[in-house]
Every structure is written in C-alpha cells, then in structure tokens.
Amino acid sequence: MNLLEVKKRLEEIFNKEPMDGKKRNIVFWYDDEGEFAEDIEELKLDNAKIIKLADNNSFHIKYLLEKEDTESNYLLYSPSSKPMPRDNWLLDILKYSEEFSTDKATLIMRDFKVGDPSLRNVFKGYLKFFGNKERYRKFASYHIDKFTKEKVDIAVLSTLCRLSVADFEQVVKKILIEELEGENKYLEAIENFGNIDAFWDLVEKRYGYSFEERSLEKLTIMLLVTHLSYTLEEDMPTTWVEYVSPKRSDAIVFISNFMNHSADGKYYDLLADKAQETLNVKGYLDKWDIDKYIECDTLRAFDEAILDRIIGNLVEGVGEFDRYRKLINKRRTSHWFETYRNEYEALYFANELLEMEKRIGGVIKAETAHDLITAYTKEYYLMDYFYRKFYLHYDKVYDKDPFEKLADRIENTYTHWYLNELSIKWSAAVQEEMLEEYSLVGIKQQRDFYKDIVSPFTRNNERVFVIISDALRYEAAKELLNLINKDVRGMAEIGFMQGVIPSTTKYGMASLLPRKELVVNDKSDISIDSISTQGTANRGKIIANYSDNTQAISFSDMVDMRRADYKEAFEGKKLIYIYHDTIDAVGEVPQTEREVFDAVEKAFEDLVSLIKNLINHVSATNIIITADHGFIYRRSQLTEVDKISRFNAETIDAGRRYMLAEIDEDISDTLPISMKYLFGQETKLKAIVPKGMIRYKVQGAGANYVHGGASLQEIIVPVIRFKNIRKDEYKATKVEVKLTNISRKITNRITYLEFFQTEVVDEKKVPLKLKLYFVDKEGNRISNENIIIADSRSKNPENRTYREKFTLRDMAYDKNKEYYLILEDEDETVEKIYERIPFTIDLLFTDDFGL
Numbered sequence: 001m002n003l004l005e006v007k008k009r010l011e012e013i014f015n016k017e018p019m020d021g022k023k024r025n026i027v028f029w030y031d032d033e034g035e036f037a038e039d040i041e042e043l044k045l046d047n048a049k050i051i052k053l054a055d056n057n058s059f060h061i062k063y064l065l066e067k068e069d070t071e072s073n074y075l076l077y078s079p080s081s082k083p084m085p086r087d088n089w090l091l092d093i094l095k096y097s098e099e100f101s102t103d104k105a106t107l108i109m110r111d112f113k114v115g116d117p118s119l120r121n122v123f124k125g126y127l128k129f130f131g132n133k134e135r136y137r138k139f140a141s142y143h144i145d146k147f148t149k150e151k152v153d154i155a156v157l158s159t160l161c162r163l164s165v166a167d168f169e170q171v172v173k174k175i176l177i178e179e180l181e182g183e184n185k186y187l188e189a190i191e192n193f194g195n196i197d198a199f200w201d202l203v204e205k206r207y208g209y210s211f212e213e214r215s216l217e218k219l220t221i222m223l224l225v226t227h228l229s230y231t232l233e234e235d236m237p238t239t240w241v242e243y244v245s246p247k248r249s250d251a252i253v254f255i256s257n258f259m260n261h262s263a264d265g266k267y268y269d270l271l272a273d274k275a276q277e278t279l280n281v282k283g284y285l286d287k288w289d290i291d292k293y294i295e296c297d298t299l300r301a302f303d304e305a306i307l308d309r310i311i312g313n314l315v316e317g318v319g320e321f322d323r324y325r326k327l328i329n330k331r332r333t334s335h336w337f338e339t340y341r342n343e344y345e346a347l348y349f350a351n352e353l354l355e356m357e358k359r360i361g362g363v364i365k366a367e368t369a370h371d372l373i374t375a376y377t378k379e380y381y382l383m384d385y386f387y388r389k390f391y392l393h394y395d396k397v398y399d400k401d402p403f404e405k406l407a408d409r410i411e412n413t414y415t416h417w418y419l420n421e422l423s424i425k426w427s428a429a430v431q432e433e434m435l436e437e438y439s440l441v442g443i444k445q446q447r448d449f450y451k452d453i454v455s456p457f458t459r460n461n462e463r464v465f466v467i468i469s470d471a472l473r474y475e476a477a478k479e480l481l482n483l484i485n486k487d488v489r490g491m492a493e494i495g496f497m498q499g500v501i502p503s504t505t506k507y508g509m510a511s512l513l514p515r516k517e518l519v520v521n522d523k524s525d526i527s528i529d530s531i532s533t534q535g536t537a538n539r540g541k542i543i544a545n546y547s548d549n550t551q552a553i554s555f556s557d558m559v560d561m562r563r564a565d566y567k568e569a570f571e572g573k574k575l576i577y578i579y580h581d582t583i584d585a586v587g588e589v590p591q592t593e594r595e596v597f598d599a600v601e602k603a604f605e606d607l608v609s610l611i612k613n614l615i616n617h618v619s620a621t622n623i624i625i626t627a628d629h630g631f632i633y634r635r636s637q638l639t640e641v642d643k644i645s646r647f648n649a650e651t652i653d654a655g656r657r658y659m660l661a662e663i664d665e666d667i668s669d670t671l672p673i674s675m676k677y678l679f680g681q682e683t684k685l686k687a688i689v690p691k692g693m694i695r696y697k698v699q700g701a702g703a704n705y706v707h708g709g710a711s712l713q714e715i716i717v718p719v720i721r722f723k724n725i726r727k728d729e730y731k732a733t734k735v736e737v738k739l740t741n742i743s744r745k746i747t748n749r750i751t752y753l754e755f756f757q758t759e760v761v762d763e764k765k766v767p768l769k770l771k772l773y774f775v776d777k778e779g780n781r782i783s784n785e786n787i788i789i790a791d792s793r794s795k796n797p798e799n800r801t802y803r804e805k806f807t808l809r810d811m812a813y814d815k816n817k818e819y820y821l822i823l824e825d826e827d828e829t830v831e832k833i834y835e836r837i838p839f840t841i842d843l844l845f846t847d848d849f850g851l
Contacts, residue, residue, distance in 0.1 A: 003043050005110050006036070006102065013098060014048045014073045025073045026065065026097040028090075034079035035104040035127065048073035053080075058089035065093060075100075104130065112140070114147045122149050126156055129193045135159050142166040150205075153198040160189040167780075168202055172219075173258055175199075177267040179216050187216075206810075207254065208247030218243075221275045224298055227255035230807065231295040234288045240279065249749050249810045255298065256784035259335045260771075269339070272299050294327060297334035306331065307343050308402055314347075314354060315405045321355035333787035346393040346403065350410050353386035357413050364421045369429040369440055372422075376712045377474065377496055380422060384475040384713060387414045391635055392597045407635075415634045415693075423692035423711050430671050430710055431691075438677045439498065446497040446717050447678055449626065450514040450546070453719060457622055458547045458575055464622040465576045465614055467555075468512060469603055470505055471584035471707065473630030476600050477718030480625070483608055484722060485763040488615065489731040492722040492763075499629055499715035501673055501687045502658040502708045505584065506534075508628025508717070511678065513539060514546035520679055524653035524660060536579055547575045555580040555606065566617035582606055587631060590702030596633055615724050625720040631707040632657075632693060632714060638704070643697045644669050644690055652685070656695040657709035659688045669694060671710060734768040735759045737790050737823070739837060740801075746819075746841045749808045753821070757790040757800035767791035770834055771824040772804060777817065782809045787826075808841065815842035 014025050025048070031037065043050060049072050051061055065074065076090070076097075085091050105124035108114075114123070123130075130136050138159045144151050144166065151166070158166040161174040178184045190196050203209045203219060208226075211218050225243035229236060230252050236244065245251045259268045276282075276299045285293070285305040296302045310324050328348045331337055337344060366375040390410055397403060439445050444452060457464035472480070474496055484492040500511045510518060510526045510533040520526050526533045528542050540552030551573045558578070561569065570576055586592045586599035607625060614620035646659060647667050653660040662684040663672065675685040689709040690696060707714045736758040755772075759765050768790045774783035786804040794800060813819070823835040 003036075003039055005107050006039075007043060007045065009102070010045060010075060010100065011047060013100065014045065014075075020096075022096065024071060026093065027073075027075050027100050028082075028094055028097055029075060029077045029100045030082040031077065031079050032081040033103070036077070037079040038131075040077050040079075045073075045075060048075050050075045050077060053078035053090075062090060062093065112144070112147070116147060119147060119149065119152065122152050125195060126152070129156055129159075132193070135193070138162075150202070153195065153202060156194050157190060157199055157202075160194050161186045168206060169254055169257065171199075172203065172207075172254065173264060176216060176220055176271060177264065180267060180270055184216075206247065207251050208245035210246075217274075217278075220271050221278060223251050223255055224272060224275050225279070226251035228296060228298040231293070231298070233292040233295075234284075237284060247810055249807050252807045253781070253784050253809050257781055259297075260785045265335070268335075269300070275299070276301055290327070294330055297331075297336055300336050300339065303331065303334065303336045303340050307340065307347060310347055310351075311402055311406050314350060315409055319354070319358055321351055321358070324351045329789075332789050342393040342396040343403075346390050346397060347406075349386045349390040349393070350406055353383060353390065353410060354413060356383060356386065357417065362417065362421075364425045366425065367429070369426075369433045370442065372426050372429055372712065373440070373443065373498075373716065376422070376716060380418075380712075381475040381478065381716075383414060383418045384473070385479065388475070388597050388600065388633075392601065395594075395597075411634070411636045415636055419632070419634065419693050426712055427671060427691040427710070430673070435672060436674050436676075438501065438673050444495065444497045444719075445677075446499045446508065447511040447518075449497060449512045449719075453624060453721075454575070455514070461574070462622060463574045463576075463620070464624060465578060465620050466512075467578045467580060467607065467610065467623065467625045468509065469583070469607060469625060469627050470579075470581040471587060471629060471631050472603060472625070472627040472718060473713055474716045474718045475713075476583075476603070477625070477627070477720060480604055480607060481720055482763065483604055484611060484720070486732045486766045487608055488611055488722070488724075489726065490615075490722055490724040491730055492720055495719045495721070497626075497717045497719055499717040500678055501689060501710050501715060502653070502655065502660065503629035503710070503714040504655060504658070504708045505628050506653075507678070509533060509539070509579075512626065512628065513542050515542070518679060520652070520660075520685070522652050539577060539579075543575060543577055549574040550576070552577045552579070554578075555610065558610070561613075563617045566613060570614075570618045578610070580606060580610070583631070587633065587705035588702075590700065593633070593702055593705040594635075596631070596705050611722065619724075621724045623722040623724070625718075625722070627717050629707050630714045630716060631705060632709075632711055633705045634693075635704065638695065642693065643695050643703075646696050647688075654696070655708040656698050656703060656706045657689060657714070659696070660685055661688060662686070663688065673710065730764070732764045732766050734825075734827075735761060735765050735790050737768055737770060737788060737802075737834075739821070739823075739835075744837070744839050746808070746839055747844045749810070749843060751806050751808075753804055753806060755788060755802045755804065756797070757792055757802070760795060760800070761791050761793045768834075769826040771822075771826060772806075773822055773824075774806060774808065774839070775820050775822055777819070782811065782819065783807060808843075813841040813843060815840055 010027065013027055016025065018025055040050065040052060051074060053061070053076055061076065088094065104127050105120050108123050108130050109120065139155050142155050142158065142165065144155055154168045154171065155166040157168065157171045161171050163170050163174065175184065175186050178186045190199055200214050207223065209219050209222055222243045222245055225240050226245040226248050229244050229248070259265055281299055281301040285301060290306060290309050293302050294306070306327060310327065313320065325348070328344055328351070331344060366372045387410065394403060394407060434440065454464060454466060477494060481492050481494045500507050506526060510528065513528055513533060515528040518526065518528050529545065531542050532538045533542065536552050536554050540550065543552060544550045549572055551570060553569065553576070555578055582603040583596060583599045587596040611623055614623060646654065649661045649663050651659045651661040663686055666672065667688060669691050670688045671691055672686045672688050675683050675687055679685060693711065695703050695706055737755050738758055740754045740756045761767055770788045771785055772788065773781055773785045775781055783806045786806065788802045788804065792800045818838045819841050821837040821839055822833065824832050825834040
C-alpha cells in the first residue's frame with residue numbers, strides 16, 4: 001500500500017500552527033474497517049508520534065498525553081470505529097483535538113489521480129488486490145489514462161495474469177493457455193484477489209459469450225467456431241450454430257492473433273485439437289467439397305482432409321494437377337502449413353512428377369544421343385529433381401501411412417517408367433553412336449575441362465577458384481544455381497559436359513586436371529605426367545606444373561577457417577582447386593545411402609557458404625563449380641532382374657556399374673565403350689557398362705546409390721560459372737508488392753484489399769512473404785492477420801494479384817484519426833516493416849459485419 005498520500009495529508013495537519021491557545025496538534029484517526037491496521041506500522045511522521053489505540057490502553061494514553069509528554073504532536077490511530085461518548089475514555093482529549101479520516105479506496109483513487117467519485121465502489125471492491133505492494137506497483141505501471149470501470153477491471157486482471165501491458169485479449173489468452181496445465185493459477189488468482197464476475201462480464205461484452213455455464217472449454221469452442229464461420233463456405237452443422245458469437249469480429253481477431261503468435265501458437269494448437277475432438281469435425285469433412293473449406297485453417301482437421309483428398313486422387317489417377325498445385329499453394333499461407341510442411345512439400349513434388357509423366361505422354365521421344373542430351377538438360381532432368389525432393393520431404397513425414405500408396409506410385413513412375421524408358425533409349429543411342437568414339441561432337445567434354453574452361457583464366461592472368469563437388473549431379477546443380485543467384489551478388493550460369501566413363505571419382509577427378517598424358521596401369525592406378533592423381537596433395541602437384549601460384553585444398557580442411565586463414569591460404573594464388581565431398585561420402589556407404597538426398601541439401605549449404613566466404617574474405621571474382629560424376633538413386637529395393645552377373649575376364653577395375661578390361665567379344669546387356677578417348681589410341685581397354693539401370697551383382701549392401709555407368713544421370717556433369725559483380729543490379733532483391741486500392745478509407749468492418757506483385761520471380765528477383773494487419777496509432781492490432789507469399793513467375797498480371805479479407809475489431813473508431821495497414825516482412829534479416837499505409841476508418845454500420 002502506498003502511504004505517501006496519507007503521510008502528506010497528516011504532516012500538513014501537524015505542521016499547522018496550533019490554534020485556540022493549544023501548544024500542539026493531536027489527531028485521532030478512527031479506521032472503521034481497519035483497512036490500514038497493517039500499513040500503520042510502516043508510517044513515519046516527521047513532526048508527530050504515532051500511538052495505536054487498543055481496548056486496554058486508554059488510561060495509559062491519557063496519562064501519557066496529560067502528564068508525561070505535554071509538548072509532542074500525536075497521531076492516535078484506532079483500527080476500529082469511534083466509540084460512543086459514554087464509552088470513550090479519551091473523550092475530553094478528543095474534544096480539543098482534530099479528527100482525520102480516509103479509506104483505502106479513496107486513497108488509492110487519489111494516488112492514481114482518479115477524479116470520478118462513481119468509481120469508488122470499483123476500487124473498494126479491489127481492496128484485497130491493492131493490499132499487496134507488488135500488485136499495486138504492477139497496476140501503477142500500466143499508466144492508465146481516463147479511468148473507467150472497464151479499464152480498472154482489465155488492469156486488475158492483467159496484473160493477476162502477470163502481463164506487461166493491460167490488455168484483455170492477452171488476459172483471455174493467458175487463462176486459456178493456463179487451463180491446459182490442469183490447475184489454472186491465473187483463474188485462481190482472479191477468484192482470490194480480483195473479481196471473477198468482472199472477467200466473465202468482459203468476456204460477454206468483448207466476445208459475446210452468453211452461455212449460463214461459465215466454462216473455459218465452451219469459451220474456447222465458441223471462439224474457434226466463430227473464427228471458422230468466417231472462412232467455411234459450407235452450411236454450419238446445427239450443433240455448431242449456437243457457438244457462433246454475435247461479436248464475430250472480436251472473436252475472429254482474437255483467434256487470428258492467437259494462432260499467428262510466434263510463441264503462443266503452439267498452445268493454440270493444443271486448445272484447437274481438444275475442441276476439434278469435441279466438435280467431431282472429421283465426421284463432417286468427408287461430406288464437404290474441398291473447395292468449400294480450402295480457406296479454413298482454424299483446425300488441423302482441414303489440412304489433414306485436404307492432404308488425404310489430394311493423395312487419394314493422385315493415387316487413383318485423377319489428374320487435376322493444376323488444381324492440386326493451386327490447392328497446395330493456397331495452404332502455404334495457412335496456420336498449420338508449418339506443421340504439415342513436409343507433407344505438403346512431398347505432395348507438391350509428387351504432383352509435379354506425375355504431371356510431367358502425363359505431359360510427356362509416357363514416352364521418351366528423343367532418339368539420337370544429341371537429342372537425348374538436349375532433352376535431358378532442358379526438361380527430363382526435372383524428373384530426377386522432383387523424385388529427390390519428394391523423398392527429401394517424405395522421409396521427414398511423421399505418419400507415413402497415408403502416403404504409402406502414393407510413394408509406391410511415385411516409385412513405379414520414376415523407377416520403372418522414367419529411369420527404365422530413358423536408360424533404354426540412351427543405351428540404344430550409345431550402342432549406335434558412341435562405342436568406338438565415345439566423345440560426342442559439339443558437346444563439351446569433361447576430359448577437356450582444364451583446357452576449355454580453366455586455362456582461359458590462367459592465360460589472362462585472372463584468378464579462378466575451381467570447386468569440385470563429388471557427385472553433384474546436373475539436376476542438383478540446377479537448384480544450386482538458383483540458390484547462388486538468390487543469395488550471392490553476381491551472376492551464375494550453368495552448362496554441362498559429357499562426363500567420362502567409368503563415371504567414378506577416380507576417373508572423373510583425373511579428367512578435370514591439366515595434363516599431357518593420362519595413364520592407367522594394370523592395377524587401375526591413374527597418373528598424369530607420372531604423378532598419381534590420387535589425393536589432394538598429388539593433384540596440387542599436377543596443377544602446379546601447368547600454372548603459377550596454385551593451390552589444391554580439401555573443403556574439410558577449410559570448415560574452421562576464418563578470414564585471416566583464408567588470406568593466408570589463398571593470398572597471391574591464381575589457380576585454386578577446392579575438393580568438396582558431401583554427397584558421395586554419404587551415398588557410397590551402405591548404411592547411409594538412404595540419406596543421400598539430405599546430403600545434397602547439406603552440399604548446397606556448404607557450397608553457398610564457401611562461395612560467400614571466398615568473396616568476402618579473399619575477394620574472389622571467378623568461381624567455377626563442377627563435379628566428377630553424377631549418380632543414380634532409387635528407393636525401392638532391387639530384384640534379380642535388376643542385376644546381371646559379371647563376365648569372366650581379366651579386369652583391372654570393376655564396380656556395380658562398370659568393368660574395365662581388354663575384351664573383344666560382345667557381352668549381352670552391356671555396352672563395351674572404348675577408352676581411347678581418355679587413355680589414347682594405343683589402349684585396348686574398354687569400359688563394359690550394363691545397359692539401362694542394371695547393376696552388376698556384387699556381394700554386400702549398397703546397390704541403390706550407384707555411379708560408374710553411362711546413364712545421363714551419371715555422365716551429364718554440370719559446370720556453374722559464377723562471376724562476382726559488385727553492381728547492385730547483380731544483387732538478388734525481393735519482388736515488390738503494392739496495395740492497388742485507390743481509396744484509403746474503410747467503411748465496413750469487413751473489407752477486401754487487393755495487392756499486386758509488380759515483378760515476376762526470376763534468378764535475381766526472389767519471393768517475398770508478408771504479414772498484413774491493421775493497427776491503431778499506438779501499434780495495437782485491430783484486425784485479423786493475412787499472409788501473402790509473392791512468388792509468382794507468371795507474366796500474367798492476374799496470377800500476381802492477391803485479394804485479402806480483413807475484419808476489424810468491434811470498437812469505436814475515430815474518423816478523424818489515422819489507422820495503419822502494416823505490411824510486415826517475415827524475413828528476420830531485414831527491416832520488419834515493409835510498408836505502413838495510413839487509413840481512415842469511418843464505419844457506416846456499427847453492428848458486426850455491417851448487418
């Protein structure tokens with residue numbers, strides 16, 4: 001209790017000059033209800049002594065005042081009402097003294113400068129609340145202006161719920177969250193020190209709760225059903241209708257703010273799940289059209305139903321691929337999307353893969369080697385990409401049962417149609433055109449990598465970094481290209497080379513080095529100019545023979561390097577080869593081959609980070625990213641028909657997808673490719689690779705991830721050329737989004753606003769994700785929240801237009817004040833407020849929804 005006001009008033013009395021011939025001031029304070037009985041112990045007066053009256057000390061006080069101390073000022077405090085004159089032993093002293101009276105409610109009101117006397121009973125009802133210093137200080141910290149009963153009630157409730165601001169929406173949210181714990185300490189505090197009636201009165205006034213039963217469970221259901229009524233286009237079940245609040249707007253805004261709160265959203269999910277069971281939502285969803293609830297995100301059941309419906313249709317071959325794509329993209333802005341991100345992403349890439357199969361028509365149309373390579377690098381590689389991304393997300397799905405049949409269909413489509421069809425066509429082209437002269441005219445060759453791509457830099461005395469990422473296949477490099485252009489200032493372009501066979505690390509790494517002569521001995525050891533190509537140190541020696549100021553280094557040795565280490569390692573170097581091994585290191589191990597698609601994602605992180613470090617630490621300008629080979633991976637287990645036995649011959653090297661031997665006879669189901677293109681015209685070696693996707697039978701696990709053969713996935717080797725250009729136009733920027741409505745005046749509680757993505761997403765224009773909501777001048781939210789993901793690549797303006805629905809809280813709006821539409825960038829690395837647009841609000845209707 002704050003006694004400053006009491007002390008101030010009493011000292012004013014005691015400091016007055018005694019009148020009527022009195023030598024001192026004596027003041028009696030009869031506290032009828034004993035409100036200050038405890039506080040009086042803390043009261044200290046500068047010019048008076050304090051005595052507490054009791055039933056048995058009147059004679060002592062009388063003797064003290066009239067005999068022992070006739071000079072001092074005295075405050076005589078009694079925690080009881082003033083006695084009748086005939087019972088008052090101190091009546092004679094009282095007659096020549098002064099009386100002081102106050103009550104806590106009045107004192108509290110004075111302390112907070114509350115001038116409205118009608119609020120005395122409000123404060124009087126909270127005397128127990130204000131009897132605690134900590135609660136008193138917390139209430140005071142809210143700095144309430146223009147006190148009303150509602151403001152006092154909300155401040156008391158906010159204090160008891162331990163809120164930093166006085167906000168009834170936060171009070172309700174805190175109490176609902178605490179209810180999940182079983183024992184609701186906030187509700188108990190309100191019952192003990194506040195006013196539970198005030199809480200439920202405010203709940204009715206603000207959110208329209210009018211049920212006779214005071215139930216937090218019913219309140220939760222009412223808020224959720226009301227929010228659901230906002231987006232559900234089906235007729236409400238009769239058992240739900242009674243829960244639709246007449247105060248719809250505030251209920252909608254409450255749930256919107258709750259579900260979208262970064263910290264409290266998880267509690268919302270728990271409350272929503274409990275209510276979902278009570279409402280038996282799943283019992284209705286099977287009867288409803290998916291388009292009637294595509295906007296609904298109040299409960300997770302809608303997402304589960306949408307996922308199940310699309311999965312079922314894809315499995316059954318109902319090929320409305322564009323519709324499914326739109327449905328999935330629509331859900332990206334929903335509350336539950338992050339919960340089901342992997343499910344949606346897996347479904348999205350399954351949809352893309354199956355649509356591509358339909359678009360291709362189930363037939364690989366190209367015939368010649370050149371045509372097949374062109375078709376693969378322009379379009380067919382996407383099947384590998386979609387398959388990889390499907391499994392990347394499918395593996396992270398917690399409950400895989402609903403996806404089981406879809407995964408089977410994806411596996412059958414990719415493995416038994418696409419891989420099989422493409423490999424058969426490609427094997428036929430290889431047999432027809434490439435057995436004797438493997439290198440195709442007009443296609444850049446991996447064996448000429450140094451001569452064609454690296455040496456122009458060294459001849460011009462330009463520094464160049466060459467990053468070789470083991471098993472970075474073409475489709476993955478295409479995704480990496482987009483990541484580089486998005487995250488790094490400069491320009492990256494992609495091309496490809498025809499990789500060597502056998503498509504393994506040993507031969508691929510050797511072919512990327514400069515040389516006069518490349519030799520393989522009878523133990524399959526490869527050397528260039530008499531130097532072994534095995535290991536980073538040897539490769540460094542080889543490139544040092546062909547260029548000045550060179551360096552070869554493993555990425556694993558660079559992981560912990562800092563700026564000074566980069567400078568020390570690369571200062572003055574002109575040609576630097578960096579060897580990165582993340583994908584192959586995982587895929588080659590039987591125990592981890594299943595995780596190879598995760599390894600691809602990790603490789604992306606490594607390589608983008610490496611490029612940034614090279615630019616920032618040593619001002620790298622020219623960077624080339626390539627690979628030694630690609631790979632084939634399928635998830636389903638191989639059967640006997642997928643394997644062939646090795647033939648009896650003296651081989652110098654062999655793997656699951658190749659054998660290297662001197663052999664003349666034809667071996668069924670194999671392609672004997674001459675190695676003259678790599679080892680010279682004198683060699684009689686041939687790489688005997690299985691046709692199609694077949695593997696040689698090899699003991700042990702690890703046949704799903706392979707390379708070494710001649711498939712397009714194995715031998716189309718990417719080449720990304722990156723040039724660091726410091727001009728702003730080479731820095732990726734987000735697309736712009738603009739509000740297109742001309743009027744900045746809102747006249748209805750529900751209003752629609754249109755936004756336009758002004759540019760298409762491309763290699764240097766990246767998507768923008770915005771949160772949109774209205775606030776008042778103080779920054780308090782007054783509407784629901786919407787999300788825009790501006791990621792359209794369409795040149796059609798209609799596809800880049802977003803129409804969003806806003807509901808304003810049920811409150812008084814001043815048409816002469818400004819309110820603000822906030823566009824908030826969700827990217828944590830940038831300024832949060834993307835745009836702040838002033839509006840005036842002049843509602844034509846004051847009731848909910850303009851009805």
